[in-house]
Every structure is written in C-alpha cells, then in structure tokens.
Amino acid sequence: MLERIQSERTQPDRTMIEIRDVTRSYGAFKALDNASLSIREGEFFSLLGPSGCGKTTLLRMIAGFDTPTSGSIAVDGQPMDGIPANRRPTNMVFQSYAIFPHLNVEQNVAYGLRRLRLDAGEEKRRVEEALAQVSLTGLGKRRATELSGGQRQRVALARALVMRPKVLLLDEPLSALDKKLREQMQVELRRLQQAVGITFVLVTHDQYEALAMSDRIAVMFGGRIAQVASPKEIYQRPVNRQVADFLGGMNFVKAEIVEENGASLVLDTLGFGRVKTDKPKAFVRNGGNATLGIRPERLRVLWDNATAKFEVAGKVVERHYFGEITHLIVEIPGLEKPLSVTETNDFGADDIPVGTSIRLGYDPEALVAMAD
Amino acid sequence: MTAAAEGSPPLRVAGSRRSPLLQSEAAQGFALISPTFVYALILLVLPILVVIAHSFWTQNYLTIDHTFTLENYRIALTEPIYRDLLWRSLYISLTVSLLTVALAYPIAYFISFHGGRHKSLWLFLITIPFWTSYLLRVMSWKVILGYNGVLNSGLMGLGIIQEPSDALLYNSTAVIITLTHAWATFAILPIFVSLEKVDRTLVEAATDLGDGPLRSFLRVTLPLSAPGVISAALIVMIPTVGDYVTPKLVGGKDGVMIANAIQAQFGKASNWPLGAALSVTTMIIVSLMAGATVLVFRALQRLAR
Numbered sequence: 001m002l003e004r005i006q007s008e009r010t011q012p013d014r015t016m017i018e019i020r021d022v023t024r025s026y027g028a029f030k031a032l033d034n035a036s037l038s039i040r041e042g043e044f045f046s047l048l049g050p051s052g053c054g055k056t057t058l059l060r061m062i063a064g065f066d067t068p069t070s071g072s073i074a075v076d077g078q079p080m081d082g083i084p085a086n087r088r089p090t091n092m093v094f095q096s097y098a099i100f101p102h103l104n105v106e107q108n109v110a111y112g113l114r115r116l117r118l119d120a121g122e123e124k125r126r127v128e129e130a131l132a133q134v135s136l137t138g139l140g141k142r143r144a145t146e147l148s149g150g151q152r153q154r155v156a157l158a159r160a161l162v163m164r165p166k167v168l169l170l171d172e173p174l175s176a177l178d179k180k181l182r183e184q185m186q187v188e189l190r191r192l193q194q195a196v197g198i199t200f201v202l203v204t205h206d207q208y209e210a211l212a213m214s215d216r217i218a219v220m221f222g223g224r225i226a227q228v229a230s231p232k233e234i235y236q237r238p239v240n241r242q243v244a245d246f247l248g249g250m251n252f253v254k255a256e257i258v259e260e261n262g263a264s265l266v267l268d269t270l271g272f273g274r275v276k277t278d279k280p281k282a283f284v285r286n287g288g289n290a291t292l293g294i295r296p297e298r299l300r301v302l303w304d305n306a307t308a309k310f311e312v313a314g315k316v317v318e319r320h321y322f323g324e325i326t327h328l329i330v331e332i333p334g335l336e337k338p339l340s341v342t343e344t345n346d347f348g349a350d351d352i353p354v355g356t357s358i359r360l361g362y363d364p365e366a367l368v369a370m371a372d
Numbered sequence: 373m374t375a376a377a378e379g380s381p382p383l384r385v386a387g388s389r390r391s392p393l394l395q396s397e398a399a400q401g402f403a404l405i406s407p408t409f410v411y412a413l414i415l416l417v418l419p420i421l422v423v424i425a426h427s428f429w430t431q432n433y434l435t436i437d438h439t440f441t442l443e444n445y446r447i448a449l450t451e452p453i454y455r456d457l458l459w460r461s462l463y464i465s466l467t468v469s470l471l472t473v474a475l476a477y478p479i480a481y482f483i484s485f486h487g488g489r490h491k492s493l494w495l496f497l498i499t500i501p502f503w504t505s506y507l508l509r510v511m512s513w514k515v516i517l518g519y520n521g522v523l524n525s526g527l528m529g530l531g532i533i534q535e536p537s538d539a540l541l542y543n544s545t546a547v548i549i550t551l552t553h554a555w556a557t558f559a560i561l562p563i564f565v566s567l568e569k570v571d572r573t574l575v576e577a578a579t580d581l582g583d584g585p586l587r588s589f590l591r592v593t594l595p596l597s598a599p600g601v602i603s604a605a606l607i608v609m610i611p612t613v614g615d616y617v618t619p620k621l622v623g624g625k626d627g628v629m630i631a632n633a634i635q636a637q638f639g640k641a642s643n644w645p646l647g648a649a650l651s652v653t654t655m656i657i658v659s660l661m662a663g664a665t666v667l668v669f670r671a672l673q674r675l676a677r
Binding site for chain 1: 588
C-alpha cells in the first residue's frame with residue numbers, strides 16, 4: 001500500500017534526460033528511428049519492448065557507449081554530444097553485471113571512487129554505505145567469483161550508486177535471476193530508488209517488471225516509441241493493438257465507428273453490441289473501422305442468476321488451470337475469435353466443464369478502443 | 373548389417389568385463405595420454421636422470437669414475453668462465469623475454485580488439501615466418517646485421533653513419549635481436565588467447581565508472597590478461613636460456629651462451645660430467661627464475677587496482 005501511495009506521488013517536473021529526434025542507423029537498418037523522450041528528475045522510467053526494438057541502443061546512447069546518427073541527448077540540461085562515457089553523470093548496471101573478477105567486493109565498489117582520490121576514511125565510509133544500501137554489509141572481502149547471481153547484481157548496483165550519478169541506467173538487470181529472486185529484487189529496486197531519489201532508467205522486455213516498478217514506461221517497437229505513459233494507463237489504455245498485446249493478454253473485437261467526437265467514440269461490434277467508450281488521447285481513426293479491446297481478467301463469469309448491466313453469453317470451449325487462476329476460452333456467437341477469460345479460482349471456475357453455456361459480465365470502462 | 377552384427381557382440385562382452393575402475397573417466401584419461409606419457413618417460417625423464425647421475429661422477433680420460441663427487445658443481449658455480457656465461461645467458465633470455473612480451477602485446481591486443489572479422493587471417497599471417505627453417509631465419513638476420521648487410525648499407529645510404537659498423541653482428545645484442553624476432557609468435561599467441569577471454573563489458577564498466585582508455589587498460593585489461601603475459605614470458609625465457617644455435621651463428625665471441633659451453637663439454641672437451649653439472653645448474657636456475665617471474669607478475673597484477 002505504501003509503495004503504491006509513493007508511486008503515485010507527484011513528480012517534480014524538472015527534466016533530467018532530454019532525448020530529441022534521435023536516430024541510430026546501421027547501414028540501411030534503423031535501430032532507433034527518430035525517438036524523442038523526456039525523462040523527469042527522480043523518476044523510475046522503463047524502456048519496454050521486445051528484443052531488437054532499440055531500447056538497449058537508446059540506453060547505451062545515454063550512457064555514451066553508442067552515438068546517435070542524428071538527434072541529440074541532454075542529461076541535466078547538458079548536451080552530451082562528444083562527451084565520452086567516462087565523463088557523463090550516468091552510471092550503468094550491466095546485464096551481465098560486469099563484476100571485475102580480479103577484485104573483491106569492496107574493491108569493485110570502490111573502483112570508480114579510486115580515481116577521485118578521496119582520503120581513505122571517506123572512501124571506506126562511502127563503500128560501506130553503498131554496501132549497506134544493497135544489504136551486502138560484511139561481504140566486502142568476498143572475492144567476486146564467490147558471489148551468487150543475486151549478490152553480483154547487488155555489487156553492480158552498489159558500484160554504480162556509490163558514484164552518486166544523476167542517472168542510473170539498468171540494462172535488463174533482473175533477467176538472469178530466477179523468478180522468486182527477481183520478484184524480490186523488483187520490490188527492493190523500487191524501494192532503493194525511492195530512498196536515493198536518483199533517476200533510474202530501466203531497460204526490460206518483461207512487462208510485469210516494468211509495470212511493477214516504473215513511474216512511467218515507454219513502450220517501443222521496431223526502433224520507434226509507441227507510447228509513453230504511467231503503468232496503469234499503458235495497461236488499461238494502450239494506444240494500439242501491438243502495445244496492448246505486449247502488455248499481457250487482450251481480447252480484440254472488430255468494431256465499426258458509428259460516431260466520433262472530442263472525448264468519446266461510439267462503436268458497433270458483433271458480440272458486445274453498440275458501445276460508447278472514452279476516446280484515447282492518441283486515437284487517430286484509420287477508415288471506418290476500429291478495434292475494441294478487453295483484458296481477460298476484466299470479464300467475469302456470472303454464476304447462477306447473478307446479472308450484470310453489461311453481459312455477453314457464450315459457451316466454454318477450453319479450460320486451462322494455472323493454480324490460483326483458470327483460463328477459460330469462451331465462444332461468443334457472432335465473434336470470429338473466442339474470448340479469453342481469466343477467473344480466480346475462489347468460486348470454482350476451475351470446475352466449469354467444457355461445453356457449459358455461461359454468461360460473462362463486464363464494466364464498460366474496461367473496453368478500450370484502438371485505431372486499426 | 374551383418375558386419376555390424378558380427379562386430380559388435382565381442383566388443384560389448386569386453387566392455388562388460390572391465391572393472392569399474394578402468395571404466396572411470398580418470399582411467400580413460402590415463403589411457404588417452406599413456407602413449408605420450410611413455411614416450412616422454414623414455415625420451416625425457418630417463419635422459420634427465422642419466423644427466424643428473426653423470427653430474428656427480430668424474431671423467432677419467434676415456435672412462436668415467438662413478439664415485440660420488442660435487443667437484444663438477446664447484447667448477448660450474450665458481451669458475452669465472454662458466455659463471456659469466458651463465459649470467460650472460462640469464463641476462464639475454466630475460467631481456468629477450470621482456471622485449472618479446474613488450475613487442476608482442478600490442479600486436480596481440482590489436483588482433484584481439486581490432487581484428488574484427490579478420491582475426492584468423494592475422495594469426496595466419498603471423499605464422500608465415502615459420503614456413504622456413506629457423507636456421508634460414510637466423511641467416512637472414514646475419515644478412516641484415518652484417519658488415520656489408522642491409523642495415524649498414526641502409527644507414528650509410530641515409531648518411532647517418534659514414535662507414536659500416538661492426539657493432540651490429542657477433543655480439544649479445546645480435547643474439548637478443550634474433551631471438552626476439554624468432555620467439556615473437558610464441559608470445560603473441562598466449563597473450564592473444566588471454567585477451568580474447570577478457571569480457572569486453574568489463575572494459576565498458578571501467579569506462580562507465582570514469583576511467584579513460586589508458587586507465588581502463590591498466591586496471592582491467594592488463595591485469596586480466598596477465599596469465600597470457602606470464603606464460604608468454606616463460607615460453608620465451610625457458611628455451612632461450614639454453615639456446616645454442618643462435619649464439620653460435622650470430623653471437624660471435626661476445627655472444628657465447630652457457631649452452632655453447634655445455635655442448636663443448638659433451639663434444640670437443642669430452643667432459644660429460646662437467647657438461648651434466650652445467651646442465652643441471654642451468655635447469656635449476658632457470659626454474660628459479662621462472663618461479664620468480666611468476667611471483668613478480670602476480671605482485672604487479674595485485675598492484676593494479
């Protein structure tokens with residue numbers, strides 16, 4: 001609950017990273033195509049997308065390991081053109097963690113401090129502080145080769161944080177960890193970011209990771225930024241089918257635009273009849289058709305005589321059991337594709353026999369219109 | 373079908389009769405190395421034992437007196453001629469190995485970090501000198517360094533020197549130059565291999581933490597490639613101490629090394645026990661020097677943090 005309140009706190013509006021019209025081409029291939037983005041100070045920002053979408057390229061350009069073919073990047077108001085990676089106010093947590101194997105934990109963390117020639121006491125204090133921040137107190141003398149995956153990741157974090165960067169860049173930092181540790185680290189990373197107040201930019205292909213940790217997310221496909229918004233908005237109001245699909249399951253229903261005005265859309269659909277929905281901000285109609293989407297968990301099974309203001313009727317054709325939830329595939333007369341429905345197992349959704357006729361209820365707010 | 377059927381059953385019977393010990397991986401490993409091992413035992417260990425035995429005996433004109441004595445070692449260690457030769461050999465081999473490593477490192481670094489798709493082509497090019505005999509290569513250095521050689525005529529042509537210098541050939545410098553060239557490949561390869569193993573992300577991480585190219589090289593790349601540097605130094609150092617072809621051909625009077633003395637004892641002087649004592653002394657000193665080199669490199673590696 002606390003996490004949630006904090007994540008919704010108002011962000012200061014100062015811009016930390018300004019990415020303007022950045023393109024990175026490799027011959028004819030554009031790894032990044034005219035991307036513009038502004039990341040605020042103190043924000044936990046995620047670049048989310050499938051592999052090859054340009055998210056890592058963008059991160060490496062912020063760090064200085066790659067140079068834009070055109071466009072500009074500024075960090076904290078300073079243009080970064082021509083500034084090498086070692087003189088940028090950013091630090092990076094590498095996907096492989098890149099822990100120096102010939103140094104122990106303490107020496108790894110102190111690596112960047114060495115050059116600053118602090119006095120011994122100050123250096124030691126900062127190293128200790130950084131190790132404490134990532135709960136590695138007491139492991140300073142461990143050899144890098146004797147660490148577990150989770151510990152290596154913490155060392156990489158401490159090594160970057162000890163430099164007190166303006167921006168911390170994280171390149172898929174959790175992808176090498178097992179599921180349980182990954183979930184634990186998501187919470188910890190989020191907590192750490194709030195404690196230190198540094199702008200975090202995370203690259204990930206895991207939508208749950210991005211949703212769980214970020215203040216805002218940029219979803220990328222094929223070198224382009226498709227949508228930048230809060231996790232909730234990205235999940236509930238995706239701008240197009242691609243974004244919707246990438247952020248988890250979504251039922252897509254063909255729709256015909258009946259009426260369009262400033263704030264709303266009236267659509268005619270086959271299974272859901274005529275619906276009126278909010279018009280998404282980025283909606284640009286493309287001909288007379290649109291797509292209506294609804295998340296599987298926003299459809300609920302109506303038991304016995306229960307009714308809902310909005311409902312559709314159909315027949316269960318498949319049932320998949322996932323422990324705490326059951327996945328039902330329900331055929332609706334008139335719809336060309338059956339609907340996916342995710343139902344918790346508290347009420348016995350896992351016992352519904354295939355072939356049963358059921359009714360599904362939904363909130364009209366759960367329906368989202370997307371341009372075709 | 374029939375051939376396979378006839379062939380396989382006896383094999384399987386033989387396999388099942390083997391004791392578990394023989395089927396273990398260790399046993400298979402020993403079986404694999406045994407031909408080489410036996411070969412090494414007969415042609416390396418036995419001769420060394422014979423040499424060690426001889427070093428404690430005395431040459432008595434045509435016969436060998438088998439009474440135990442340390443006299444040969446006393447001569448080997450105190451006689452000025454042998455002491456000087458030994459020192460010179462150590463000096464030459466140490467200089468050669470340091471020079472070779474220093475010259476080989478940039479080449480190995482270039483191939484590993486900037487070789488791109490042509491790494492194997494570069495490595496292939498480096499082996500080209502080995503297509504000719506070592507003697508030919510030494511001879512070509514004679515042509516380069518000689519009184520009327522390429523280097524002298526070149527320097528005279530440029531007006532840097534007025535008359536040919538005879539300081540180039542027939543001394544220890546000539547031996548050092550020739551050996552450094554001859555052993556370059558043996559130094560490049562191990563350094564290249566260890567540089568290939570350096571994770572490039574580590575260099576990026578060092579850069580990210582504020583190091584410029586030189587610092588990240590000194591703090592990350594160099595210490596991590598130290599194993600290759602150490603083996604390169606040893607690969608060059610150990611054999612060059614005992615080299616006798618090169619000093620014989622380009623060393624002249626001032627370039628004679630301990631191996632030439634050993635050869636003389638086993639040949640013209642016909643004093644096998646003294647030759648044996650000189651060999652054993654050289655072997656021990658080389659081992660000590662190799663050990664010291666490893667320790668020095670390790671200490672240097674520890675400094676780089």
